[in-house]
Amino acid sequence: MPQANEVIVLIGPMGVGKTTIGRKLAKVLGLPFVDSDTLITDEHGPIPAIFEERGEAQFRQLEEKAMEKAISEAAVVATGGGAILSAVTRRRLKDATVIYLSTDGKHIASRLRHGNRPLIQNGVEDWRRIYAERRPLYEETADFEINTSGQPISASIQEILKKLGK
Numbered sequence: 001m002p003q004a005n006e007v008i009v010l011i012g013p014m015g016v017g018k019t020t021i022g023r024k025l026a027k028v029l030g031l032p033f034v035d036s037d038t039l040i041t042d043e044h045g046p047i048p049a050i051f052e053e054r055g056e057a058q059f060r061q062l063e064e065k066a067m068e069k070a071i072s073e074a075a076v077v078a079t080g081g082g083a084i085l086s087a088v089t090r091r092r093l094k095d096a097t098v099i100y101l102s103t104d105g106k107h108i109a110s111r112l113r114h115g116n117r118p119l120i121q122n123g124v125e126d127w128r129r130i131y132a133e134r135r136p137l138y139e140e141t142a143d144f145e146i147n148t149s150g151q152p153i154s155a156s157i158q159e160i161l162k163k164l165g166k
Contacts, residue, residue: 006031006074008164009093011138012101013131014081017148017156021101022078025157029166032075036083039066047080064089071096081130084137093141099160100142104149105131 008025010018019035026033037047040062044050050059064086070077071092083089105128139145144163148156 007071007077007096008075009071009077009079009096009098010101011079011084011098011141012081012148013103013105013134013138014127016081016101016103017153018078018101021148021153021156021160022076024153025160026076028157028161029076032073033078034070034075035078036063036066036070037078037080039069040080060086068092081134084134084141090137090141097164098142099163100138100145101156102138102145102147102149104147106149 006029008029008031010022010025012018019037022035023033040050040059041047044062047059050062060082063080063083067077067079067083067086067089070079077096084093105124146156146159146163
């Protein structure tokens with residue numbers, strides 16, 4: 001059973017499956033599911049529009065506030081790929097269990113094709129560059145890593161549950 005104050009946060013690159021895995025993990029653990037990007041869009045509109053109208057810096061401020069709200073109660077939280085860019089958010093995550101969902105990137109092209117991601121203008125090349133830049137922060141922030149490459153979602157969830165001791 002989840003602890004009353006249990007906050008489990010999924011971090012990792014765009015398209016790795018944080019939202020999909022997060023929803024299923026929350027169901028298994030009997031915890032609410034929170035997507036930080038959804039918190040932003042519900043209050044401020046579509047993320048591409050925020051980037052276009054207000055710029056990335058403003059978006060990152062909104063993201064920092066959304067993350068503060070997302071981790072304020074017991075839940076499984078899926079973050080945006082860049083949430084860990086904020087030093088404030090990284091400090092706040094020290095009180096949560098943070099799981100880094102990593103990937104070899106082989107299946108990313110198909111996942112990015114259907115999205116509208118403001119930082120991915122040149123497809124997989126942009127994704128690889130951004131992932132390489134952020135990887136050290138994912139590794140530094142996480143309590144543990146789950147490599148999602150080449151395995152079904154159910155296997156990733158089982159691996160997470162094992163690491164959580166559940």
